[in-house]
Amino acid sequence: MARRHHDLGGLPAGPVDQTEHALSDWEILADAVNQALGEKKIKRTDEMRRAREDMDSELYRALSYYERWIASMETILTEKKIFTSEEIDRKVAAFEKKWGEP
Amino acid sequence: MESPRFKPGERVRVRAEDHPGHIRTPFYVRGKAGWIERVYGDFLNPEALAYGKDGLPEKTLYLVGFDQKEVWGQYPAGSQDKLFVDIYDHWLEPA
Numbered sequence: 001m002a003r004r005h006h007d008l009g010g011l012p013a014g015p016v017d018q019t020e021h022a023l024s025d026w027e028i029l030a031d032a033v034n035q036a037l038g039e040k041k042i043k044r045t046d047e048m049r050r051a052r053e054d055m056d057s058e059l060y061r062a063l064s065y066y067e068r069w070i071a072s073m074e075t076i077l078t079e080k081k082i083f084t085s086e087e088i089d090r091k092v093a094a095f096e097k098k099w100g101e102p
Numbered sequence: 103m104e105s106p107r108f109k110p111g112e113r114v115r116v117r118a119e120d121h122p123g124h125i126r127t128p129f130y131v132r133g134k135a136g137w138i139e140r141v142y143g144d145f146l147n148p149e150a151l152a153y154g155k156d157g158l159p160e161k162t163l164y165l166v167g168f169d170q171k172e173v174w175g176q177y178p179a180g181s182q183d184k185l186f187v188d189i190y191d192h193w194l195e196p197a
Binding site for chain 1 (some may be wrong): 111118119120123128129130148149151152153154156173174180
C-alpha cells in the first residue's frame with residue numbers, strides 16, 4: 001500500500017499558517033475558468049483530482065495550489081482534444097511577448 | 103436505491119488495499135476498523151468519473167466513524183475523540 005503525493009493526512013508537519021492572504025487576479029481567473037468548464041460539462045471535479053494526483057510528484061510539490069489547477073485543466077483539455085499543448089504553448093508565448101514574462 | 107449492504111451501527115473495516123488511479127479513501131484509514139454512522143445514499147462512482155466515464159453503477163456512500171485511538175495508535179489513552187470519514191461501499195468489509 002503506497003501513499004501518493006496528494007494524500008498527506010497524518011504525516012508529521014509543522015504548524016499550519018492560518019494568516020489570511022488575498023488571491024491574485026490570475027488565481028481568481030483560474031478559479032473562474034475551472035467553474036466555467038464545469039458549468040459547460042467539459043470536465044468533472046473527479047477528473048481534475050485525478051489529473052493532480054497523476055502529476056509528476058516533484059512538479060506537484062513545486063507548484064502552488066492554483067498552478068496545480070491550471071496544469072490539471074491543461075491535462076484534461078488536451079486529453080479531450082479541445083486544445084493541443086502546442087496551441088496552449090503558442091498562446092502563452094504570444095501573451096508573454098505582449099505583456100512580458102510573468 | 104438498492105438496500106445498502108451495511109446498516110448504521112454495524113462494524114466495518116476499510117480495505118487495506120491499493121489500486122492504481124483515483125481513489126477517495128484516505129491512506130490513513132485503510133485497514134482501520136470503525137462503524138457505520140450514517141448511510142448517505144447511492145452516488146455516481148468517482149473512481150470512474152475521474153476518467154470521463156459515466157460513473158455507473160452507483161456506489162453507496164457511508165459516513166464511517168472511527169475512534170482516533172484506532173486510527174493513530176499513539177493517541178492519548180482514555181480519549182473519546184472520534185473521526186468521521188465518507189467512504190464508498192466497495193472500500194468496506196464487515197468487521
